[in-house]
Amino acid sequence: MPTLVMMHGMTGTAEMMRPFAEKILPDGWNLIVPQAEFEHSSRGFTWWRYEAGDQPGRRILSAKELADVDISLLKLSNLLPDDELVLGGFSQGGAMAQELLQFNHRILGIITIATRAVRPLELRQRLQDVPASNLLWMHGESDHRVSLEAGLEIAEIFEDSGWRVTKIQHPKGHMIPIEFHFSIKEWLENL
Numbered sequence: 001m002p003t004l005v006m007m008h009g010m011t012g013t014a015e016m017m018r019p020f021a022e023k024i025l026p027d028g029w030n031l032i033v034p035q036a037e038f039e040h041s042s043r044g045f046t047w048w049r050y051e052a053g054d055q056p057g058r059r060i061l062s063a064k065e066l067a068d069v070d071i072s073l074l075k076l077s078n079l080l081p082d083d084e085l086v087l088g089g090f091s092q093g094g095a096m097a098q099e100l101l102q103f104n105h106r107i108l109g110i111i112t113i114a115t116r117a118v119r120p121l122e123l124r125q126r127l128q129d130v131p132a133s134n135l136l137w138m139h140g141e142s143d144h145r146v147s148l149e150a151g152l153e154i155a156e157i158f159e160d161s162g163w164r165v166t167k168i169q170h171p172k173g174h175m176i177p178i179e180f181h182f183s184i185k186e187w188l189e190n191l
Contacts, residue, residue: 001028001030001083001152002026002030002084002086002108002191003029003030003031003032003075003080003081003083003085004021004024004025004026004030004032004083004084004086004088004113004188005032005033005034005079005080005085005087005088005097005100006020006021006030006032006041006088007033007034007036007047007056007076007085007087007088007089007090007091007092007093007094007096007097008032008033008036008044008045008089008090008092008093009089009090009091009092009093009094009114009115010033010036010088010091010092011040011043011044011045011046011048011090012036012042012044012045012093013035013043014033014034014035014045015047016187017033017090017093018033018172019163020176020181021033023181024112024181024184024185024186025127025188026185026188027076029188030081030083031078031079031083032091034067034075034076034079036037036072036092036093036104036139037068037071037072037075038068038072044116044137046092047069047072047092047093047095047096048061048065048066048068048072048092048166049064049065049067049068054152055124056111059107059150061118064182066118066119069099069118070075072096072177073096073099073100073102076096076100076103077100077103080082080100080103082106083106084106084107084108085102085106085108086107086108086109086110086111086114086188086191087101087107087109087110088109088110088111088113088136089111089112089113089115090115090146091113091114091115091146091174091177092115093115093117094111094112094113094114094115095110095112095115095117095118096115097110097113098112098123098154099118099119099123100119101123101126101127101130102126105128105131106110107131107133108133108134108191109133109134109135109136109187109188109191110133110134110135110136111135111136111138111184112135112136112137112154112160112170113138113139113150114138114139114145114146114151114174114176115139115146115151115154115177116145116146116150116153116154117153117154117157120153120157121185123152123157124157124160124161127158127161127163128155128161132157132161132162132163132164133163133164134154134163134164134166134187134191135154135158135163135164135165135166136166136168136184136187137151137154137155137158137165137166137167137168138168138169138170138171138180138184139151139152139168139170139190140168140169140170140171140173140174140175140177141169141171141172141176142171142172142173143173144173144174145173145174146174148169149151151154155167164186165174166178168183174177
């Protein structure tokens with residue numbers, strides 16, 4: 001049975017992500033909803049800590065932030081089973097899903113929701129070493145946290161690497177609109 005790994009965004013928790021993940025989970029699949037490594041100062045957890053005074057919408061991560069990404073990746077890589085996987089996430093969690101491609105080559109698909117690539121050049125390189133698969137990309141046109149332009153870069157990178165890309169672009173902001181939950185589940189069932 002495949003396993004869906006669904007990761008929350010900054011200031012989220014595993015328990016906040018779990019109801020959505022369970023709603024889209026196909027019958028018979030396994031589910032892993034990990035919690036991020038670092039506590040956030042306002043609430044929840046974060047996969048990497050933004051430096052003081054920096055804006056989360058900034059495109060380039062600092063060396064310290066990338067070090068946090070690597071710490072989180074190491075923890076996540078130890079949670080992954082040997083099953084076929086769909087790696088997915090919202091915001092920072094979606095960025096981590098892309099980064100996890102370096103650890104497992106039995107990928108049925110990737111789900112990126114309201115996110116961006118944190119290392120786009122490395123991602124392009126990594127995709128040359130991974131068999132082409134399926135990407136579900138979702139982004140809001142009014143996203144104030146991650147620009148639509150930054151999100152579209154993901155779809156372009158995966159398309160250029162020969163992946164089958166399903167795009168859901170909606171007029172809303174930094175969120176997972178409820179009206180698309182069934183579409184995501186249907187995409188998973190068809191893998």
